[in-house]
Amino acid sequence: MATSEVVHAHAAPQGFIRKYIFSLDHKVIGLQYFFLALTAVWVGMILSLLMRIHLIWPGANIPLIGHIQPETYLSLLTMHGTIMVFFVLTTAPQGGFGNYFLPIQIGAPDMAFPVLNMLSFWTTFVAFVVMLAAFFVTGGAPLHGWTGYPPLSAIQSSGPGEGLGADLWITSIAIFCAASLMGALNFITTTLDLRAKGMTLFRMPLTVWSWFITAILGLLAFGVLLSAGILLLMDRNLGTSFFLPTIVVNGQLMGHKGGSPLLWQHLFWFFGHPEVYIAILPGMGVASQVLSTFSRKPIFGYRAMVYAMLAIGFLGFMVWGHHMFMSGMSPYSAFAFSLLTMGIGVPSAIKTFNWLGTIHKGRVRFYTPMLFAVGFVSLFVSGGLSGPFLAQPTLDIPLHDTAFVVGHFHLIMGVAAIFGIFAATYYWFPKMFGRMMNENMGKIHFWFTFIGTYCIFMPMHYLGMAGQPRRYSQFTEVAYLHHLIPLNRFLTYAAIVTISAQLVFVINLFWSMFKGQKATDNPWEATTLEWTTATPPPHDNFGGHTPVVNHGPYEYGVPGAARDFVMQTDPAGSPAH
C-alpha cells in the first residue's frame, strides 16, 4: 500500500509561525480563508446597516462617524458590494471550505501545490488590506459602485473618493485576481490528479464537483477582470482613452477622446457573470451534500446534478450581456443574450427539482445544517424566479437598475449563497474543531435569519416595480418615491434585527470551539471520506494510510445494508455502485 508521500507531503511543522501563520496545510489555510471571510462579512454587514439607517434617517448623527453625506453613502454602497462579493462569497465557500475539504473528500493528503496554496491565501489577505485602506486615504473610498463603470470610475475629479481611493480599489481587485487564479490552478490540478484509488469522477461528492467547476470558471474569468482593471488604471493615471470619450466633467474639458464606456461593461460583465456562479455553485454543492445526508437518501439524479452544474458553468460565459440591455448595446445582441439567459434557467430548475426529489420519500432529520440547506432551496427558488423577469429585455426596461434587481441578487447571492456557507459551517464544524455547535443557538440563528432576510429582500421586488432606482442615497428628492419610504423603513428594521441575530452565530461559533460537546468521528452518520477519518483530521488527513473507495458518495438507505448508510470506503460487495 503506497504511503502518503506520493505528493510532496511534508512532515508536520513545528513552531507557531509554520503551524498557524505560514502553514502549508490546506486545513489551516482553509480556516484562515474562513476567518478572513468572517471578518469581511462583518465589515460588509455594518456597511449595509449604515446604508439602511441613512436611507430612513438621512440627517442622523451616527456615533463615531457623524452625519453621512450622500457621497459617503455611495462609498458605503461601493465597499459593501465589493467586500461581500469578493472577500466573502468568493472566499468562504471556495477558499474556506473548498480548501479544507476538497483534498479530504477525494482521499488526498493535501492540495497539489501547498506552497502556492499558502501564497494564494496571503495574497488574498493583502488584497483585503489594500481594499480597507481605501477608507482611510484622502477622499475616502470610491463611490462608483462595485461595478465601477467609467467614466465615473475613470476620472479622478468625478466625485469624492474617486482619487486615491479608487486606485486602491482597483489595485486590491487586481491583487485578488492573482490570488484567485493561484487558487483555481491548485483546485483543478488537485481534483484531476490526486484522487484516491476508486474515486472516479462520478463517485466524487457534489461538493467536490462544485469546487472543481467553480475553479474552472475562476481560471477563465479573473484574467479578463484583471485586463479591465489594468486598462482602467491606465485611463485614470496615464491619460489613455480606452474607456473615455470626449467628456466635460465639472466644467473641465478632459483630454481623453475616442474611448468606449461600453467596452468596460463588456469586459467587466464577461467576468461578472461567471463570478456570480462562482458565488453560488459551492452553495449548491453543499446543499446537495447536506440534503442527502439528513434525508438519509441518495441525491436524486446525481449525474443530472453534475451535468446541470457543468451546463451552468458553460452557459455562464455566454450571458453577460443581460446586464447591459439598457446600456446602448445593440438590441439584436440583447435578443441573443436574453435567449441564452433563459437557457441557463433550465439547469438551475433541474437542480431544484432534484433537491425536492431528494427530500421526497426520505427520513428528514432536522439538525441545523439541514435547516439551512432547506432554507437554501427556498431562497434559491425565490431569488431565481425573479431572474426570468430580468432576462427579458422588454421587462428589463422598467426593472433595470431598480430595487427589483437588488432584491433578486441579494436573495440569490446575499442570502442563498450565505445559507450555503452556514450549512457548511454547521455541517463541518464537528470535523474541523472536534466539537459540536450548540443546536438550540443554531436553530435560533436559522429562524431569525430565514424570516429576517425574506423580510428585507422580498419587498425590494415591490419597490423595484414601483420604480425605486438603485443606489439612491435618499428618497426625498424624487416625488414618486415618497410613498415608498414606509416600506423602506420596514426593511431597515428587519435589517437591524437580522444583522443582530448574526451575533448568535458568532457566539455559538467561538464558544463551541472551546466548550462545545465533544464530537465523534461521524456525528451525522454521513458517507463521504471526511467522515472516515479522525476528528479533527491528522496532518496528512488519513493518518498514514490512503483510503480506497468502493462506493458512490450518497449511499443512504441502501436496502439490505447493516446500517442505513454505506460509507465510500466500506468494502465492495455492499449493494449498489
Place this chain on the structure above:
Amino acid sequence: MSTLAPKLAVKDPRIGEGGGTPPSFGGGGGGNSGGSGAFDYGERLRRARLGLVLGLTAVIMLFVGFTSALLVRKGLPSFDAQTNTYSRDWVTVYLPWTLLVINTAVLLISSVTMELARRAIIRKAALAPVKSIPGVSLGEETNFPWLGSTVVLGLGFLVGQFLVYHILQERHIFVNRGPSSSFAYLLFGTHAVHLAGGVIALMYAACTSWLLHKPVEAQRIAIDVTAWYWHFMALLWMYIMVLLVLVR
C-alpha cells in the same frame, strides 16, 4: 526526441524518456501508482506541467481581454462632441521595427538555449542512478551553461524592450497619444512583466541546482516547467508582434 543522445542510454522506469507522458485524467489511479516509498517524480512532473498549463490558460485569458479591447477600440467609431460626427481615431503608430526584430531574435534564441538546458537536465536526471555506481564513467561531459545563457538572453531582451520604450519616448509616441500607442505600450509592458517573472523563475531554477543541492529530479521539474513557460513567452511575443502588424 533529443538528437544529443547520451553516451550511455539508461532508461529509468520512474521517469519517462524525453518529453514525458501526457497527464492522464481518468480513473482514480493518480494517488497510488507511486513507487515503493520514494517520491514519484514522474507523477510530480506531470502534476507540475498540469499546473503550468492551467496558469498559462489564465495568462491567455488576460491577453484575450486585451485583444478584444484592442479590436473593439480600433473598430469602434466614437461620437466626437467637437464635430458632432462619428469618427474613428486609430492612427498608425510607428514602432521601432528593426529593434523589435532584434529583440524577437534574442527571445527566440533564448528559447533554443532554454530547450537545450531542459534536455540537458533530462539527460542528467536519467543518468543520475548510473553515475552513482562506483567504477562507471560516462566519459566526457559537456556542461555548457545553457540555463545561464537563457537568463542572459532574457535580460538582454528586457534591456532591448527598455530601449524600445526609450525610442518611443524620444519620438514623442507617448502612452496616451492615441489608442494604437496605448495598446503597444500595454502589450509590450504586460509581456515584459511576465517575462521578468520568467527570468526570476529561471534564476530560482538555477539556484535549486547550485545552492540548495536538491535532487536532480527535483531540479528537472523546476527547469522543465520554467522551460515551457519560457517557450510560451516566446509564442506570446510572436502573437503580439503579429497582432500589432495586422492592426497597423
Place this chain on the structure above:
Amino acid sequence: MGLALLAVIWLITFVSTYFFIWHPWWLPAGVSAAAAAIDRQFNFTYIAMGIVFVAAQCALGLFVWQYRDRGSASKPVDYSHGNTTLEIAWTLLTAVLFVGLNLMGSQIWAAERFEPASASALPVEVTGMQFAWYFRYAGPDGKFGNTSPKLMDPSSGSEAAIGLDTGDPAAKDDVVTGTMFLPVNRQVDLTLRAVDVIHSLFIPNMRFKQDAVPGLAIHMHITPTQIGDYEIACAELCGLGHYKMHGMVKVVSQEDFDKWLAAREAEKQ
C-alpha cells in the same frame, strides 16, 4: 420542526403572493403606446413565475414535514438514484416555459428597439449631465445646431449648459429647457447624450428607460398617450447627486405644445 418549517415557508409564500396580487406597491399607470404590451408581458410572466413559486415552495414545505423522520413509524426511504424520464420531462417543460416566455416578449422588444422612429416624429434631444437633464427642440428649421464641449457652461443657463454654438445658424431657433414638454399621441424621436458620465433616462410611467452614454448619441422613440405630468429619475449611478437628478415630462395637447414652443421661441428674440 418539520411542521414549523412547513408553516413558515407556506406563510412566507402566501404573504409574498398576497402582496403581488393585492399590490399596494406596483408599476405606475402606463401612459405610453408601449406600456400596454409591456404590462401584458409582465403580467403573463409574473403569473407563470408565481405559479412555479407557489408550487415549489409549497412542495418544499410539504415534503420536509411529510417525510420527517418519525423513528420506527417512518417508512423505509425510497432508495432511488433518480428517474431519467422525469428528468427529461421537467427539463423540456422548463425549457419550453422559459424560452416561450422569452420569445413572446421579443416581439415587443423588436417593435420598440429594432425599428427607428417614423419620419414624422418630433425630434427632441436629451442631454444628461451631473446632475440635471436638458431637453432641446430643433425649432422651425427642424435641425439641431452644433454644440461644442468647449462652450459648455452650466452656470450660464440652459443653452450654455449643453454648449450650444450660438454662432451656428441652425442653433438660432433651438430651444433648450429643463422640463420636457411633449404633445400627446405623437411619436417622439429622442436622441440621448451625456456630457460627463453615464446617466439613464427613466420615465416609469412611460415604461421607458435608456442609458445616456458619453461618446454615443442614442436614438429611442416613445409615444405618450395621456396628458399629465410624469417624473423622470436617473437610473444609472452618476455621482453624489444621482439621487436628486430628476426631471419632469409634461404631456400636453398638440395646441398647448405649439403654444408653449412658440412662447419659448419668442423669448429667444
